[in-house]
Amino acid sequence: MLDKTFDPAAIQAAIYESWEKSGAFACHPDSAAQPYCIMMPPPNVTGSLHMGHALTFTLQDILTRYHRMKGRDTLWQPGTDHAGIATQMVVERDLEAEQSSRLKLGREKFIERVWQWKAQSGGTITRQLRSLGASPDWSRERFTMDEGLSAAVRRVFVQLHREGLIYRDKRLVNWDPKLHTAISDLEVESRETKGSLWYLKYPIEGRADEFITVATTRPETMLGDTGVAVHPEDERYKHLIGHYAVLPLVGRRIPIVGDEYADPTAGSGAVKITPAHDFNDFEVGRRHNLPMVNIFDRDAKLNDEAPQAYRGMDRFAARKQIVADLEVQGLVAKIDPHTLMVPYGDRSGVVIEPWLSDQWYCDAATLAKEPLAAVERGDTVFVPKSWENTYFSWLRNIQPWCISRQLWWGHQIPAWYGPDGAVFVAETEAEALAAAAKHYGREADLKRDPDVLDTWFSSALWPFSTLGWPERTRELQRYYPTDVLVTGFDIIFFWVARMMMMGCKFMGQVPFKTVYIHALVRDERGQKMSKSKGNIIDPLDLIARYGTDALRFTLTALAAQGRDIKLAESRLEGYRNFATKLWNATRYAEMNGCQRVAGFDPANAKLTVNRWIASAANAAGARVVAALEEYKFNEAADALYQFTWGTFCDWYIEFSKPILTGSDEAAKAETRAMTIWVIERIVHLLHPIMPYITETLWKHIAGESAVMLITAPWPQTSAAADEAAVAEMEWVVNLISAIRTTRSEMNVPAASELAATITEIRPEARGWVETHGEQIRRLARLKSIATGASADAKTALQIVVEGTTVLIDVAGAVDFAKERGRLQKEVATVRAELDKIAKKLGNEQFMTKAKPEAIEEQRERQSDYEATLAKLTAALARIGA
RNA sequence: GGGCGCUUAGCUCAGCGGGAGAGCACUUCCUUGACAUGGAAGGGGUCAGAGGUUCAAUCCCUCUAGCGCCCACCA
Numbered sequence: 001m002l003d004k005t006f007d008p009a010a011i012q013a014a015i016y017e018s019w020e021k022s023g024a025f026a027c028h029p030d031s032a033a034q035p036y037c038i039m040m041p042p043p044n045v046t047g048s049l050h051m052g053h054a055l056t057f058t059l060q061d062i063l064t065r066y067h068r069m070k071g072r073d074t075l076w077q078p079g080t081d082h083a084g085i086a087t088q089m090v091v092e093r094d095l096e097a098e099q100s101s102r103l104k105l106g107r108e109k110f111i112e113r114v115w116q117w118k119a120q121s122g123g124t125i126t127r128q129l130r131s132l133g134a135s136p137d138w139s140r141e142r143f144t145m146d147e148g149l150s151a152a153v154r155r156v157f158v159q160l161h162r163e164g165l166i167y168r169d170k171r172l173v174n175w176d177p178k179l180h181t182a183i184s185d186l187e188v189e190s191r192e193t194k195g196s197l198w199y200l201k202y203p204i205e206g207r208a209d210e211f212i213t214v215a216t217t218r219p220e221t222m223l224g225d226t227g228v229a230v231h232p233e234d235e236r237y238k239h240l241i242g243h244y245a246v247l248p249l250v251g252r253r254i255p256i257v258g259d260e261y262a263d264p265t266a267g268s269g270a271v272k273i274t275p276a277h278d279f280n281d282f283e284v285g286r287r288h289n290l291p292m293v294n295i296f297d298r299d300a301k302l303n304d305e306a307p308q309a310y311r312g313m314d315r316f317a318a319r320k321q322i323v324a325d326l327e328v329q330g331l332v333a334k335i336d337p338h339t340l341m342v343p344y345g346d347r348s349g350v351v352i353e354p355w356l357s358d359q360w361y362c363d364a365a366t367l368a369k370e371p372l373a374a375v376e377r378g379d380t381v382f383v384p385k386s387w388e389n390t391y392f393s394w395l396r397n398i399q400p401w402c403i404s405r406q407l408w409w410g411h412q413i414p415a416w417y418g419p420d421g422a423v424f425v426a427e428t429e430a431e432a433l434a435a436a437a438k439h440y441g442r443e444a445d446l447k448r449d450p451d452v453l454d455t456w457f458s459s460a461l462w463p464f465s466t467l468g469w470p471e472r473t474r475e476l477q478r479y480y481p482t483d484v485l486v487t488g489f490d491i492i493f494f495w496v497a498r499m500m501m502m503g504c505k506f507m508g509q510v511p512f513k514t515v516y517i518h519a520l521v522r523d524e525r526g527q528k529m530s531k532s533k534g535n536i537i538d539p540l541d542l543i544a545r546y547g548t549d550a551l552r553f554t555l556t557a558l559a560a561q562g563r564d565i566k567l568a569e570s571r572l573e574g575y576r577n578f579a580t581k582l583w584n585a586t587r588y589a590e591m592n593g594c595q596r597v598a599g600f601d602p603a604n605a606k607l608t609v610n611r612w613i614a615s616a617a618n619a620a621g622a623r624v625v626a627a628l629e630e631y632k633f634n635e636a637a638d639a640l641y642q643f644t645w646g647t648f649c650d651w652y653i654e655f656s657k658p659i660l661t662g663s664d665e666a667a668k669a670e671t672r673a674m675t676i677w678v679i680e681r682i683v684h685l686l687h688p689i690m691p692y693i694t695e696t697l698w699k700h701i702a703g704e705s706a707v708m709l710i711t712a713p714w715p716q717t718s719a720a721a722d723e724a725a726v727a728e729m730e731w732v733v734n735l736i737s738a739i740r741t742t743r744s745e746m747n748v749p750a751a752s753e754l755a756a757t758i759t760e761i762r763p764e765a766r767g768w769v770e771t772h773g774e775q776i777r778r779l780a781r782l783k784s785i786a787t788g789a790s791a792d793a794k795t796a797l798q799i800v801v802e803g804t805t806v807l808i809d810v811a812g813a814v815d816f817a818k819e820r821g822r823l824q825k826e827v828a829t830v831r832a833e834l835d836k837i838a839k840k841l842g843n844e845q846f847m848t849k850a851k852p853e854a855i856e857e858q859r860e861r862q863s864d865y866e867a868t869l870a871k872l873t874a875a876l877a878r879i880g881a
Numbered sequence: 882g883g884g885c886g887c888u889u890a891g892c893u894c895a896g897c898g899g900g901a902g903a904g905c906a907c908u909u910c911c912u913u914g915a916c917a918u919g920g921a922a923g924g925g926g927u928c929a930g931a932g933g934u935u936c937a938a939u940c941c942c943u944c945u946a947g948c949g950c951c952c953a954c955c956a
Contacts, residue, residue: 005918190953197956215956229956267956280954340955386885390951393884397952489951520950557904560895568893570905577918588915634895638903653915661914833900840899845936854899854937861900 002590002700006583008547012692016130019695024068024710025135027075029474036072037479038064039463039512040136041487041495042144044083045118046090049128051521051567052488054539058552059518059559059633060486061134065688066628068135069714075479077466078136080125082145084410084455085179085347091117091409107408107450114409118143128540133548133691135710142466144458145411152465153411153458154427156506161415161425165363166403168423172282173402175355177300178348181406182359184454185399186494188352190341197338198323199268201331202228202245205253212237212245212256213333215267217340218277219326220319222247223306224295225254227273229284232258234269248331249322250307257288268333276356292356300353315353360404360413360451364501368395371500371510380500380510383631387489387517394493403454410452417447460498463511480507484514492517516631521555521565537567549690550576556689557637578641579693582686585649586679586697592660594672594679596701602677603718607659607667610674611725613652616643617681621717624685640686648678676701684715823876830869837862 019025027035038060043053064076091114092102102110126141142149160166173182198219201211212228228245230237241258254273261284262271275285276292285292297303302310302318309325310318326332343352372395374380375388382388404413416424416432422439424446426432436444458465467476481503487496496515503511542551553575558565602614620643627635652675659671680701687694687709698709837858840846847855 002915004916217956261954261956263955271956278954278956280956283954338956341953389885393952493952558894566893568905571893573918574904577916580918581916584916584919586915591915638895641903649916650920657914837900840937843936846899847936849936850899857899 002583002587004584004587006547006579006693006696008549008579008692009544011696012131012133012548015692015695016133019135019708019710020130020138022708022711024708025076025137026139027137027475027479028073029478031073033071033073035075035478036064036067037075037077037482038484038486039466039482040076040078041485041491042079042081042142042459042462043125043129044086045080045122045125045143046083046086047080047125049125049132049539051537051539053125053129054132054551055518055521055555055559055565056486056488057129057132057134058555059516061132061552061691062556062628062633062688063484063486064135065691065710066714068710069684069687069712071713075140075475076134076136077140077142077479078126078129078134078138079142079144079462079466080122081455081459082143082410084405084407084452085181085183087114087117088407088409089179089347102408110408131540131543131548133552135691140466144455144462148468149458149461149465150411151427152461152469153453154414155470156461156502157414157453157457158425158427159506160362165366167361167363168358169361169400170356170358171361171400171402172276172279172354173357173359174343174345174352175298175300175357176345176348176350177296177298177353178350179345179407180298182357182402182404183345183347183352184402184456187346188343189346191344193340193342195338195340195342197267197336199333199335200248200272200326201333202248202254202272204240204256205244205246207243211331212240212270213268214270214272216272217338218319219323220302220315221274221277221295222272222322223250223302223310223318224274224276224293225250225272226252226275226285226290226293227254227288228256229259229262229271229273229288230256230269231260231262231264234262234264236264237270248326248329255288255290257284257290259284259287277354279354282354294356296353296355298355300351300355359402360415360453362401362403362457364398364401367501367505368398368497370504371395371497374500374504374510380512381514383514383516387492387515390489391492391497395497398497401454403457404449404451405454406450407452410455411458413449413451413453415449417449418444423449456494456498459495460502461506463499463503464507469506480511481509482512484516485512486516486518488520489517490520518559519565521567542569542572546572546576547579547692549579549693552691553578553637553689556633557641559633575641578645579690581645581649582679582682583693583697585644585653586701588653589672589675589679590700592656592672592675594676596676596680597669597673600673600677602674605670605674607670608725608728609652609655609659610670611722612729613648613674613678615722615726616647617678618717619721620647621681621685621715625717628688637689640682640689644682644686648682652678681715683709684712687712823872827869827872827876830865830872834862834865834869837865 027037040060041056047053060076064074068074088102091110094117095101095105095113105113122143126138129136157166174185174188175181176183195217197215197217199213199215200219200222201213204210204212212230214228216222225247230241232238232241237256238258240256243256244253245256246252247254256270257273261280262269271281271284273281273284273288273290274293275281275290276294277296282292284290293305295302295305296315300315302313302315304311306318310321313321323332344350345352372392375382375391382391414425414427414432416426416429416436418424418436418440422436424432424435424439426435429446429448432446433443436446461469463482464476464480467473467479469476485496485499499511503509539551550572554567554571555565557575558567558571602610602617605611605614620639623639624636627633627639656671656675659667662668679697683694683698683701687698691710695709698706698712840858841855841862
C-alpha cells in the first residue's frame, strides 16, 4: 500500500541511480532509430547549480526524455567548461589562503594545481545536475580542456591563422588591471555612475591668455593627450584648427584638429584626444596621425610617460591630484556633476582600462557571413523568432574578437616566436620547430606565446569537438547537426553566434536546426539573479523542501515564451500538491483493487464514463504532444495539470465510486481496468516533466520487473474523440453543475421533494426517480451512494443524487434571505447577458459579417441562458420570492 | 542614443478579434472510506491611459505614462 503522501527525498537518489546504471541515458550510434541530439551548454566547472541552470536543464531534459520515449536515439551531450578566468581565480584564492600565490608556484605547478582542484571540486555541478533528474549521456561527458577538445582547438587555431582569419595586432583592448588580462567587449559591464564633468583650460601656443576649454570625465588621462579635436564647422573654434595647445602639467605641444567626432553640442564642443586610453580617441588619433602616449602600466598606475610627480600613482589618486594641481594654476573652468557609464570587468569588478597592447584577434566579421546567411535561409530557426533580430544585429556589427588572455589556465596559444620575433603557428612544438628550421635554414630556439585563448573559443567548437572532430567519427556524422540548442538569450552573443561561426566554417553546416531561447529566471523584483546582488534562490534548497518534480513542474509551467520568470514559491507548493494528488489517485486505485489488465483496450469500454475518460485522456495526450513539439512547455504542463486534477480526479474518480462499490461485476471490472489505464497514461505523459514520481508510481503499478518508464514507449494518442460519450458526460456534468448553481431549489430536507426536484430539472429522469424513490430517501440520509446501478444513465443519475444529497445539507443551513438575494442577483446577471446576446443577434451587420460558427455560438449561449433563467425563476418562486 | 519586451484578480502569471482565466491568498461550509499537501460553494478585474481600425477590441494600429532588459564610443 502506498503511503499517504509522496516523499521525494526518500526515493530520488535511488531512482536516479537505477536509471544511470541501467544505461538508459546512453545514446546508440549503431541503432537504426532516428537520432535526436541536444548539446548541453557546458556549465562552468567552478559552477554550482543556480535557478537559470535548473530551468535550462529541466527543459533540455524534458525534450530528451520525450524524444527518448518516442523512440529516437537520443544524445544529450554533457560536459563542463574550463572557464579560464573564473577557475584561475578560484584556485588563486585557495593559494592566497595558504600564503602562496600563482607566481610563487610558477606556471607548470600552478596548472597542475588547477587540475588537482578540478579533480576534487570540479564535479559539483554535475552532481547537482543529477539531483535535478537530468538524463544526459554521462558516459560521453567532456571537458573543454580534454585532450581531444584541446586538439580540436589547436587545429582550428592553426587553420584560421593560415587563412588570415586569426592575426596579431596592436590595438586598444579592455584591460583588467586587477586580473592583468585583456577581456572581450562582452565581459565588460557598463554601470551607471555619478561622476563629474571637468572643464579644463589648455593654453594656446603663441597666444597669451587664450585658452581652449575641453570637457572630460577622466581628467587623469590628460597626461596622455596628444591632440584636441573640434568640429570643423564650429564657429567658436574653427580659427584654432592647425594651431597648437600646450598640455598643462606636461608641457607637450599638441595639435588642434578638425574632426567630425567632436560634437559642438556636447561639453564645451572641444574634446581632448587621448589615443592610447579611449576607443574613440584611438580612431581620431589614427585619422590625424597623432602619437599614442600610454601613461598606464598593467596595474593602471601611472608609468614613466607621466611627469615625475605622478609616477606610480593609482589612476584615481592621480585624478584628484591632477585636478588639484590644475586648480592651483587656474586651469579648471568649471566642474559639473555628470552621470556616465563606467566599464567594469564582470569577473573582477574593477574599472576596465582601455589599454594598448599586442593581442591575438579573430576576424569575426568574415566568419559571421555564413551564419548570417544560414539563419536568413532558415537553416537554423530561432524560437521565438524575434530573437533572430538580436542575433542579426550583433553579427552585422561585429568587431574583431580579441581571443588572447593573459592567464595561465586555458588553451595556450599554439604560436612560437623565433629569436627575431618571427612567429610560427603550429599544432605542436615539433611542427613549429620544423617550420622555424626551414625558415632560418638552421635549428632555432623558440619561445611559446604565454597567452591562453578566451574560454569561449573552445566552447565555440563544442557541437563538433565533443563528437570527436577532427576525426570523422560515426557520432559526428550521426548527430551533427544537432536538433535543438536550448539556452537563455544572455549567451546568444557569447556562445550561440560563435558556435554558428565555427560550425559553418569547419563543418560546412549549421550546428543546430533550432535554437530555443527561453526566459531568464529573475528574482521577485525582476532582477537577474547574481551572486554579487545576493538575490539567489537556491534550486537545491527548493528541491530539498518540495522535491525535484515540483521544481521541474513549476519551471515548466512558467516557461512561457517571451517573458522572464519571476519565481514565486507559492507555485512550488501548488505543484508539490499536484504530485500528492496524483499519488493519492493511484492510492485510491490500489485500494479499490485496480490492476493492469493484459490486453485491455480502452476503445472497447462499454460504460459511458469509461469511454469518456479514455477519450479525454487521449485528447490530453494530443495536447501535450502538440505543445512539446512547439516548445510550448507551459501548455504541456497546463494540459497535464488540468486533465489529471480537473478531469480525472475531480470527476472520473468521483463517478467511479458508485460503480466500484456497486454490484455490477462487469462494470466494476471495466472501471478498475480503466482507472489504472488512465493513471498509466498520465504517468507516461507526465514523465518528461516529473520523472521521479512517475517512475515510482510506474514501478508500483507495473511491477519491479517491468521496463523502466524512462525507456518505455510514449503512448499512442488517437485523434478521434468518442463524441457520443463526451456528449453524454457533458450532459451529466452540466446537470450536476445546474443543481449546484441553483442549490436553493434543494432547500428541502425531505427526500420526496428531492426526487421532485430532480424530476423537475430533468423530466426524462422521472421514471428512474419513481423506481428508486426509496433509494433516494436512503441516500439523502446516508449521504452516500447506494448500490445497484449498472446502466450508464443510472450511473449518471446516481452521480446527480450524490451531488444533490450533499447539497441538501448545505442548503438546509443557508439563510433564506441571503439565498434569495443571491438568486435575484444571478437573475439580473443572466438577463443582462441575454440582452447583450439579443442585441448582437439583432445586429444586421453581425448577422451578415460574422462567421457562422460565431452566430451559432451566440444562439447556443442564448438558449443556455434562457434555461438557466427559467430555473432561477422557478427557484425564486419556490422560496416565495 | 538605438532596439526589444512588459503593464490582465491582493500576489505570481496564462490567454486572446465574438462568453474575462489558473495557482496562491481571502470568505463560508465539510475530519464523507484516495488525498485537509483535500472537497464544495463564493467574493474580487472599466485586461495601464487616450485615440483609431472593425458589425464587434483585453487582443490589431497610433500615441501617452510607468516598469524592465539588451546593445552603443558620447567627451
